[in-house]
Structures are given as structure tokens and as C-alpha cells.
Amino acid sequence: MDFDGYGIGGSFSKDDILGILDGVNRVLPANKPRHLLGIGEPEDIFIGVAAGVDTFDCVLPTRNGRTGGIYTKRGKIQIPNAEYREDWGPLDEGCGCPTCQNYTRAYVHHLFRTGEMLGPMLASAHNVYFLTHLVENIRASILDGTFENYREEFMSAYGKK
Numbered sequence: 001m002d003f004d005g006y007g008i009g010g011s012f013s014k015d016d017i018l019g020i021l022d023g024v025n026r027v028l029p030a031n032k033p034r035h036l037l038g039i040g041e042p043e044d045i046f047i048g049v050a051a052g053v054d055t056f057d058c059v060l061p062t063r064n065g066r067t068g069g070i071y072t073k074r075g076k077i078q079i080p081n082a083e084y085r086e087d088w089g090p091l092d093e094g095c096g097c098p099t100c101q102n103y104t105r106a107y108v109h110h111l112f113r114t115g116e117m118l119g120p121m122l123a124s125a126h127n128v129y130f131l132t133h134l135v136e137n138i139r140a141s142i143l144d145g146t147f148e149n150y151r152e153e154f155m156s157a158y159g160k161k
């Protein structure tokens with residue numbers, strides 16, 4: 001049918017992503033947007049984009065945020081861990097989100113340790129911003145023809161090749 005766009009998803013494991021995308025992309029029209037459901041880890045977003053996916057949605061940024069998992073350019077950290085108790089830097093150096101502009105790792109750590117709801121809220125806001133900003137950068141890299149370079153640079157810093 002001639003839909004405005006196409007959703008790709010359901011219950012498949014991460015190991016199946018490439019095979020499924022390869023299969024459905026053979027039959028989906030090239031001029032319609034493709035939406036991949038349930039993908040929220042940065043490395044998987046790169047895989048999806050490389051396979052022709054245009055948009056994503058996933059609970060992971062907020063699920064991670066609620067439990068103290070924070071995306072940073074150098075990989076994911078667990079902000080409730082003791083090592084962040086006196087870390088006065090932002091959640092992610094150079095991040096422009098309101099959490100990183102106004103609060104320290106130590107403060108967000110304190111919020112999690114004391115069970116304050118503001119901790120998960122600030123962490124989730126950062127994670128959503130992080131992924132939105134990542135996809136903006138991916139879009140810009142596609143437009144200027146540097147997607148593979150950007151992917152390699154990001155993943156090298158993120159700690160996963």
C-alpha cells in the first residue's frame with residue numbers, strides 16, 4: 001500500500017537488525033521515510049542509519065536515565081556510582097543540554113543516592129538531548145558526505161568499534 005512512511009519493528013533481537021533491514025529495504029520504496037522502532041543505543045542508531053533508516057523511537061534514553069545510566073561521548077556511565085560523588089563536571093563535557101549547563105555529576109549523583117525524583121528527570125533530559133544531538137550530527141555528516149568518518153570518530157570515542 002502507498003503509505004506516507006513505513007515502520008520497521010516488532011520483536012526481533014539486536015543480532016537480527018541488519019538481516020531484517022536488508023530484507024525489508026529491498027521491498028520498501030526508496031522515496032518514503034523508514035522508521036525503526038525500539039532502537040536507542042548510539043551504536044545501533046549508526047547501524048540503522050547506514051542501512052537506510054530515517055527516524056527512531058525508543059524507551060532506552062529515559063529508561064536508562066531513570067536508573068542512572070548516562071550517555072556520554074566517552075561511553076555510558078552509571079551516575080549513582082561512588083566515583084561521581086565529588087565529580088564537579090557536567091554529565092557530559094561540552095553537552096549543551098539544560099542538565100549539563102546547570103548541574104554537576106556530583107549533584108545528580110546525590111539526587112540518585114537520596115532517591116530524589118529530580119535525579120531521573122535530569123538524567124533522562126540529558127539522554128534525550130544526547131541522542132537528538134547525535135542524530136542531528138549524523139544528518140549533517142550525511143549531507144556533507146562524511147558519515148563514515150563521523151561514525152568511526154564517534155564510536156572510537158564512545159568505546160565501541
Ligand SMILES: [Zn+2]
Pocket residue numbers: 091092095096097098099100101126129
Ligand atoms: Zn547534557
